[in-house]
Amino acid sequence: MTRREFTRKSTMLGAGLAASNFLVFAGKRAVRYADLNLTVPLPIQIVIDDVGWWSGKDGNKRQEPYRTGIDRNHVPADYQAIVDLGRKLGVRPQAATILCEWDRKNILREVPTITWMREKWDNSKWVGPWLDEAADIIRNNQSHYELTMHGVGHEYWADENMTRAEWADRSGTMRPLDQVETHLDYFEKLLHQNQLGSFPTAFVPTAFLHGFGLTGTHPISMAEVVKKRGIEYINTPFSTMYNAEGAQFGVFGIDSGVITIDRGEDLLDWNDIGERPSGVLTGPTCGLHWPNLLHEDPLRNTEIVDAWVNLLKPYNDKPETILAGNSSLFRNQLIHHVCTKVQIQENKFEIDFRETHTLKDQLSDTRLTLKIASDSALTFHSEDVTLSNVKTHQGRNDYLYTLEVDNSKGLDSAWVKFESS
Known part of the structure; x- marks a missing residue:
């Protein structure tokens, strides 16, 4: 099976589940009373796979990686495209990165299981000023680029x-533990070699091959292994994840203390380049592969970036969704979307945090976002929680409020009053 066929089959299998989850969870967390509609909106995060290759060539027929599968090499402008997308949307996209072609000193000769050249690894072809240019882009744009x-x-x-693949085989069984640890060591060595920062806090398994919980005869899970490196969050389609039914909360699960989130369905195939995206997102992740953000001519990357901006920006203006500013806000809001309940009573609404508090170790702070759609102008106040960043989107005959709530007191439930302004 080719990578195109594998990805397409996985996407088709996951589409029904992802769409179902989106509709069910959005419905459970929305309530209506008179002319007011209240939601705990579904957060959306952008995750871009296969960043880091310098060659775009699909090499699988020569026992090399598929790479990004395009007919040109990558250039620093391709990294800038990720930054531009983040800046224009006010978010921090995740760039799921492959680092072998960043090896300046051929240290990967020491680990034959990592590359197709094994002990004869030679990356000299891809060592040049473009490495420093791309590294500068990554280092200088941390607000809009998450490695x-x-x-x-x-x-x-x-x-x-x-x-296939680096971390697990096609059944989702983790590779030999000593090899996994060594590959992680060398990922970190290449980060330091290129001054790309500390070890990441998020992980996207290669080829979407991953197991939730224990796999094979391993005494610990992959989540437990990467947790020791500082990984807090795994993003992968549940359609290809071993033991996906073990995920406790439908669209996400907690594996050895690491939140694992269903990527769902991508809008484009893995090697589509120069395509303007269309369609509707069906889950919490807007998944891309790097070519999906690029043009065949790197000087025209902005055209594709702007097409994604036009597609994604309206999700901030929908009552049921919101673009997450970064990974931390994304994880917090997704937990609230699934676990925090709301109900309206006349001129006030209750926020019930009891189920959410069972996952308090997964929350980085005490904030969540609510959206209120109303036919009239409103003001909000509460003696229980702190309200801030009230943003208003006004249509011809209605209002949409985006309200940030801070439950710093750790209450199990809180009330918010509203009145016409």
Whole structure:
């Protein structure tokens, strides 16, 4: 099966589940009373896979990685495209990164399972000023670029033949533990070699091959292994995840203390380049592969970036969704979307945090976002929680309020009053 077929099949299998989750969870967290509609909106985060290759060439027929599958090499402008997308949307996209072609000193010769050249690894072709240019873009734009761990060589070479994938096999069983630890060591070595910062806090498994919980005869899960490196969050389609039914909250689960979130369905195929996106997101992740954000001519990358901006920006103006500013806000809001309940009584509404508090170790702070759609102008106040950042989107005959709530007191429930202004 080719990567295109594998990805398409996985997407088709996951589409029904992702769409179902989106509708069910959005419905459960929305209530209506008279002319007022209250939601705990579904957050959306942008996750871009396969960033980091310098060659775009699909090499799978030569036992090399698929890479990004395009007919040109990558350039620093392709990294700038990620930053531009984040800046124009006011968010911090995740760039799930492969680092083998950033190896300036050929240290990967020391780990034959990482690359197709094994002990003869030679990356001299891809060592040049473009490395420093791209690294500068990444370092200088941290508010709009999150380097996320994807892998070192993307696949796994037990001998001369490439097998899918780096962290787990096709059944989702984790690779030999000593090899996983070594690959993680070398991912970190390449980060330091290129001054790309500390170890990431998020992980996207390569080829979406991953197991939730224990796999094979391993005494610990992959989540437990990466947690020791500082990983707090895993993003992968549940349609291809071993033991996906073990995820306790439908669209996400907690595995060894690490939140694992269903990526759902991507809008484009993995190697589509120069395509203007269309369609409707069906879950909390807007998943892309790097070519999806780019143009065949790097000087025209902005055209594709702007097309994504036009597609995604309206999700901030919908009552049921919101673009997450960063990974931390995304995880917090998704937990609230699934677990926090709301109900309206006349001129006030209650926020019930009891189920959410069972996951308090997964929350980085005490904030959540609510959206209130109303036919009339309103003001809000509360003696229980702090309200801030009230943003208003006004249509011809209605209002949409985006309200930030801070439950710093740790209350199990809180009341918010509203009245016509």
